[in-house]
Amino acid sequence: MNLSIKVGLGSCGLAAGAGEVYDAIEKYLAENKLNINLQKTACIGLCFEEPLMEIIANGEKSITYGQVTAAQIGDLIEAFQIGKPIPENVVLSNFMVASENENLQKQKRIVLRNCGIINPQSIEDYLARDGYKALEKSLKLERKEIIDEMKNSGLRGRGGAGFPTGLKWEFAYNAQNDKKYIVCNADEGDPGAFMDRSVLEGDPHSVIEGMIIGAFAIGADEGYIYCRAEYPLAIRHLKKAIVDAEAEGFLGDNILGTNFKFKLHIKEGAGAFVCGEETALMASIEGERGMPRIRPPFPAQSGLWSKPTNINNVETLANIAWIILNGASEYKKYGTEDSPGTKVFALAGKIKNSGLIEVPMGIPLKDVIYGVGGGMKTEKPFKGVQLGGPSGGCVPASLLDTTVDYASINKTGAIMGSGGMVVMDTGTCMVDVAKFFLDFTQKESCGKCTFCRIGTKRMLEILTKITEGKGKIEDLQKLEELSENIIKGSLCGLGQTAPNPVLTTMKYFKEEYLEHIKEKKCSAGVCVALQKYEIIADKCIGCTVCAKKCPVNAISGEVKKVHFINQTECIKCGICFDVCKFNAINKS
């Protein structure tokens, strides 16, 4: 039996301890002089089960183990070799008994076709799975033919707005200039989204190949990948991939013996959410403050250094090679008329199977959450799912039949966005969530447009007031007015979409706002200022610990007598609740 072992070493795996697992396997194989091929791979998407180890026999039959610890390694490998049964709790999918994991079954992996399978740092691995074949094919086509194929595929930009990729390429193709650029937007800043990180870490060549094909089609000879600096592993893998692709002749002069040349650079971001907006991103590449510019002129006419520029998102680019190889009509077999293909989502929050998934467009939200996602993590029931990060909105349980495509999601008031899905249960306060996003956009507003700069600040102040129980009923009206004006008065997507989290929560969870304002109550128990700490007289033995620990001396009482919390002085820090050994403090 020819055995090989793969360990997922993406950021999530490493954070869960996959590095130690890998070292332990290496040591075990050396000590026992086993001739087993040990390979590194990246994220397969089952992040909730990290660290992951896969043992493969003869290159086909395999068993995947989840939540592996270094101590288990020896037992697991030995059990596999002699065919001994293994504890079920560590087995995720056993391809030997053909009971494939349900999480993986409902998915269709186009973008993630290689993630978790190949070693992302090995160009040979990529080549072995038809890597750079699409480039070879493209270079034999007319440039216009490639653009037509993209238009036929119906692929829409996966960064959030969903603009047709083929059309975007055509604009850049039609622009007359001796110099053009292609840019990959890898500044994935939406909190709660990690699709692009996983693709860059797990399959960097697919993005690079997509860029080279795009560059050839529009007539660009230079490109940039703008990657946020918070993703050090992705940057490392990209750098290696570019060097390897250059060495193999896929980048540089005379690519694959033609006279097409293309040079690719990496630009590290420096921490500014607004740089995910295309014109701000270009300003940042040019070394300026990342502030959006007025459009028109659009980047396709005047972009980077005033040259025609085409900007695509990571996931969009990872689709390209697959479409070229398999054809637009094959691609359109997945998804809907209006939104063909698949979409990668990052599932997070209170969901059981958090991680990365790729599903055909048009699948209902509830299938994503309860099918692929495995439902809720705890016993608390589902409350809402946040789509599209700070630009998106919260979709309530009543709308879980909504299908995942651009038009249907827009109808709910949320947006498809880049693909972050944060699931919330009844322990989440929606006013607090809205406040959280406004706090984010308010900090990240670049300050160029007045409404975005000051309006978001005013909205945050109102929301803070409401979460502190100081809100008034007319504040809701003010929030709506401000929202309307911020949407109208902002130049870029950051401001135009900043009010979405507030508008959708006010639409679907209005009773929560009213509860905070009228009853000064937060049912979820999240808003600190609305919590009330009281001493349960029956349980208090008068040990004085709480009184001593209270930072504002709000607790009074004599030794061995029932204590009392002065509510006007209490700052709701919760220290008394934490230190009481007799459960004599009630938090409500």
Added chain:
Amino acid sequence: MNNQKAIDGIIAKYNGKKGALIPLLQEVQEIDRYLSKDAMRYVSEKTDVKLAQIYGVATFYTMFRLKPQGKHIIRICKGTACHVSDANSILKQLRETLQLEGDEDTTKNGIFTLMEVACLGCCSLAPVMMINDDTFGKLVPESISEILKKYK
């Protein structure tokens, strides 16, 4: 200023390259782990980029730090998934363990600097923090002091 030689080297490396200001400042920052006023002034003199522009860029991006930093940087994730998984309790625990008061972000002994960041992209392991380049997930307040012990 005693870093002139190192800064000269970095400036020479980026000389004539377009759009180089951000990577240049990033490298200069690596020397002292923050951008001092002197360093920015020196870069301005040597590159003919106006000091206002350098300061403008340095204050725009969160990765540029204008105050001396601790030896290890702790980035606590305040992204959506971490927020709903109670990242605030981790932050509270960190501030307590590091004995940071008020607006302080660097410990008195200069070992740690604590930063809040938007999203580290490890949402499935929320709540998450990074110390330098190492990521720690599924945190509970009780795990903090053990993790910090590894860094001195």
